[in-house]
Amino acid sequence: MTVASALQAPPEHQWDDASVIEQVTAIAQGPLRAAVTQIDHDGHYPREIMAALGEAGALGVHLNRYGGKLGLSIAAMQAASRVCGSTGFLMWSHDVCGIYLEQSANPALTGAVLDNHARAKTLGGTALSNPMKALSGIEPMLFRARKVPGGYRVNGSLPWVSHIGPGQYCGAVAAVERDDGTVSHEILFILHCDERVELRACPQFSGMEGTATWGVRLVDYFVSEADLVADPARPLIARIRGAFILLQTGMALGVAQGSIDSILEVEPMLGHVNQFLSERPDELRGELDELSGRIMALAQTPYDGSRDYLLDVLDARVQGAEFALRAAQSALLHQGARGYLMTSAPQRRIRESHFVAIVTPAIKHLRWEMARLSREELPA
């Protein structure tokens, strides 16, 4: 990418691969491990952890500006998710928001704005769950825009958007309506959660409570050209779709790896009976290695737009979700009553793995999309 290479950050601002993983592991096993119950039970939104991860490079290395190391970014997300799935999800939200900013090629969104985002000096997420489903033909688009001088006016409500809050921002999509109400195209823009935006508390979910998830309501919200990521949005979304979905596998790998940790933790006391369970740690370990090998290979070419590549990404994402579900379930069975305690990691990971399986794109959406991509086109 010529544009990207021209925008490469100078070498002194690049992160070193080994130190990124080393620092992320230290953060995950130290302050994050200490905060995980607070995050899961009290809904604590770990800004301080995100800031530390940003400083360590975990939230910037996937950007072309910092070397485009998607595999490293996934490995960092895995290291955090191994301890706390909610934090892994925040990292993913932050990562894809960074991709929107960088891929916009909008001078107002790249440069300092992007650098601050990459280092998590500012925090922002993504509101693309509904648009991704809408563009696949699964549900209608909820934000509607009308062209006005200098930009667009947007109306509508989204039920749950994560990693936002007053003073933060997220990438969002609106369908642009013509005067007669029909849709001409879509825009992707940065939505600033300022006084113009109504944030509503969401009903309580069974997990992922510390992810700063709000309902968003827009009434005649003005989007200026400075905040436009893509107009029309579809070409950009098609371009980043592979990276968007592949990054999520970091959560799946982390939840699965944390589950293996939990199994091994009780092996000295319970190994003599646990040997009668299926999905033993060595099997899970083998599967983890195989899957993460495939994911790392796919991460070499995140912007390969071919149909076969996208199918492989969707397949790996489904497999990751199924694997996380099985591993979390196995960890609970291995730990028995210990794992059933409300504060135990295995029961939390059950809920985290459910989230990995249903967050957009959910297993069913991924399969719907794979079937759609595989269908042979016939002339009309």
Added chain:
Amino acid sequence: MSAALAEAAAAEMWRKFLCRACGLIYDEELGDPDSGLAPGTRFEDIPDDWECPICGVKKTDFEPYNAREAPPVLNLPVLRHRKPGVVVVGAGVAGWAVAEAVRALSPSAPITLVTGCAGEVYNKPELSVALARGRTPASLCREAGSAIAGRLGVRLLTDTIAVGISKARRELRTTRGTIAYSHLVLAHGARPASLPSLPASLCWSINHLAAWSGLYKQLADGAKRIAIVGAGMVGCELAEDFARAGHRVTLLDREAVPLAGLLPEPASARVERGLGALGVRFVGRVMVAGVVAGADGGKHITTTCGQAFDVDIVVAATGLVILFLFALIMVLVGVLMLRGRKNAGIPGATCNRHNAPKVLGFGVGTGLFSGFFGIGGGFLIVPGLVGATGMPILNAVGTSLVAVTAFGLTTALNYGRSGLVDWNLALVFIVGGIVGSNFGSRIARRLAGSTGRLTTVFAALIFVVAFYMIFRSLSTLFQT
């Protein structure tokens, strides 16, 4: 009107509204008593500041709820298997034949068949001769997928794409879930080679019943102008079939004559004359540069040499991707033969109780391949026999010839009966063939005297054919 009647009349008109954000349904009949909307509150009577009880969006984010049409309930003959069994991918003749054979061997083995289509049984070669014979999609379908699945006790997953294999866990990943297998059979067949110059949205590829049925519908209302791109076996057959059915056919190919790679010059010329007599216009030495939709619903074809054709329908008969794979399999077979060539073989090798399943397996495999590709049977029978029994290669060559003759005779008789054989041409071929094969068998006997030499020659020949096929299929794929 009595109160009860009025209530009944109103009840018929209770409407439902769907929250676009979270999926909650507001039912006028039930209201939302928790936020003060009594049962029977009409949607238009809901105050504007009312919020969705789940996600908090306003009334304006609700839309009238019309239930989507539910997907058809698959009439599955058997329940999901509790134990992994045989999983077959593909519901072509090969896939169903495997299911049938496994069921014959074991009445209780769990069998799952995964297919991207509806699983109906039909004879694929018939698609290129069906129109002139007055066949319809319904008459081509010999048995519905659900019927044969019920008969064989097979769990049939239709409209399901196989997307990956987890080898260590012995699982097949599909778009309808992950399926454990004890044995996996891939019989998923070929995909038409997609060429950018022949966009799938405008050009038909007749590779399965669904595509043929679609084309059949378009050909139903009167004579059409049809261009067929590619004058190989399928292209020529389709051209003849469409012409016999009364359509105006133009047949395009990059070679000078039809069936150029397959027949000697004089035979190709005969084919061209034969097609011409049916009204097929053959245009050789052209390469299609592109196809675009015309204003009248027609298609406009341009060639690299600047010619243009306007037709109603374009059919791409430019070959299948799988030929390339087949060539790769042949390379592999050649390598395996070379590796084992020091082994002189067991002269007394026969088919016995121990190796019968293996021989049968190789036989089914070879038959599947040669039947599927229409070529290459002989090239696979010899290594197949050597692999299954360990017999010396010379004996394998002899045995394979007897087998080929038997298969060939049956097929030939069928073709003869249907009047599809050009006897003069066949005679010339046969005379030439007798002379050639006499020399061939003498050379083979002499080479077989020294261990491994015949194997080397055979493997070399396989390589030559394989690389030729790779070259052909690649040049088809990259012709633009």
